[in-house]
Amino acid sequence: MSVTFIHTADWQIGKPFAGIADDTKRILVQQERIKCVERIGGAARDHGAEFVLVAGDLFDSTSPTKADVAAMCAAIGQIGLPVLAIPGNHDHGGPGGVWEQEFFLSQQERLAPNLRVLLSAAPVELDNAVVFPCPLMRRHQPEDTTAWLRDPALDLARFGVKPRIVLAHGSVKGFATESDDDDVGGAFVNRIDLARLPADRFDYNALGDWHGTKLVDERTWYCGTPEIDRFPKGDGNRPGQVLAVTATRDGVPVAREIPTGRFGWHTHSF
DSSP: OEEEEEEEOOOOBTOOOTTOOOHHHHHHHHHHHHHHHHHHHHHHHHTTOSOEEEOSOSBSSSSOOHHHHHHHHHHHHTTOSOEEEOOOSTTOOOTTSGGGOHHHHHHHHHHOTTEEEOOSSSOEEOSSOEEEEEOOSSSSOSSOTTGGGGOTTOOOGGGTTOOEEEEEESEETTOTTOOOOTTSTTOOOSEEOGGGSOGGGOSEEEEESSSSOEEEETTEEEOOOSSOOSSOOSTTOOOSEEEEEEEETTSOOEEEEEEOOOOOOOOOOO
16 A cells, blocks of 8 residues: 655744845735745645645644644645644644644634644554654653554554555754754754664654755654745755655555745845
């Protein structure tokens, strides 16, 4: 059995872009993050995706404005496919966060009934795949959120030949940049230990946190942010994309990079 889906992350809707001094330009960049959701939906339809996975950071904070919440839910509702998301470090699932606020819940029900925010570390079985969410329940999580996947009591045989997809947000060991957040001070946070994750038990690891598209190993990708949000960090950083992934049970997944960004950030010397 195979399944095709969209892997995206780090939308960070509501990001203030305080470094942009011009008010008009700043508003345009902020608005483009909502418009980009429409392009993600188009990519999903164009590539025959059955669902969309968001590997953390739908919002830039745990307290987005009501306008941003309503706009995001409306945009997700227009995708027309199931959208499954986990909290990241910016919009973590701690007490009082956006995911339990009455306004978000009402907008989700009214505008985005296709959105499922996965707050529990438990398998989510779909028609043609099984998703294993590893949500961040605090901004800086000391323990590996994928640790539950190493539990020998986790019964995977019951899912048969359905592809198994891990959904997580954080930094992997050996990744030199460690994190793409500006405020972590270079320390390892929200570590994901892929070396301890049994490769033969899972078919694709959909990661978020790094804002550029990056292949970690044959089963693991960072998709990057779908709309570029800063000056590029080196030639290997490829933001402004999502991944269209086709995964099969016990096979090597195929990931295609799909451009979704509109703006470019360029450094010019005078």
